Amino acid sequence: MTDRELLSLAKKASMNAYVPYSRFPVGAALECEDGTVFTGCNVENAALGSTICAERTACCKAVSEGHRSFKRVAIYADSENWPTPCGACRQFLYEFAPDMEILCSKAGDRYVSYKLSALMPHAFNY
Numbered sequence: 607m608t609d610r611e612l613l614s615l616a617k618k619a620s621m622n623a624y625v626p627y628s629r630f631p632v633g634a635a636l637e638c639e640d641g642t643v644f645t646g647c648n649v650e651n652a653a654l655g656s657t658i659c660a661e662r663t664a665c666c667k668a669v670s671e672g673h674r675s676f677k678r679v680a681i682y683a684d685s686e687n688w689p690t691p692c693g694a695c696r697q698f699l700y701e702f703a704p705d706m707e708i709l710c711s712k713a714g715d716r717y718v719s720y721k722l723s724a725l726m727p728h729a730f731n732y
Contacts (some may be wrong), residue, residue, distance in 0.1 A: 616711065617711065636664040636678075637677045638668060646665070658726060
């Protein structure tokens with residue numbers, strides 16, 4: 607799968623976001639090492655701590671289907687800034703793939719690529 611194809615799946619997933627509070631839809635497409643892709647979107651809740659980000663939604667879907675080895679994740683938000691994963695998502699993804707690639711796409715379909723370990727240089731692990 608190309609970067610653009612994965613990013614397109616993330617953008618499509620953002621259309622399913624439930625964001626009545628922030629009005630900031632985000633989509634993610636998580637590619638497993640075997641090529642399987644799981645998508646997710648952010649789902650907000652009035653109890654804000656119960657809100658789940660797109661990256662964690664995709665990851666939970668993958669794990670619940672028996673996948674544990676991840677290659678990369680594409681994230682899309684129609685914004686001016688690169689939609690990098692929040693701290694909770696960085697730690698959550700790091701649990702499974704510390705060196706996975708993170709593709710971040712914003713308005714205009716431009717994107718950048720990071721290694722998760724570069725975004726989370728001192729992650730908690732044991």
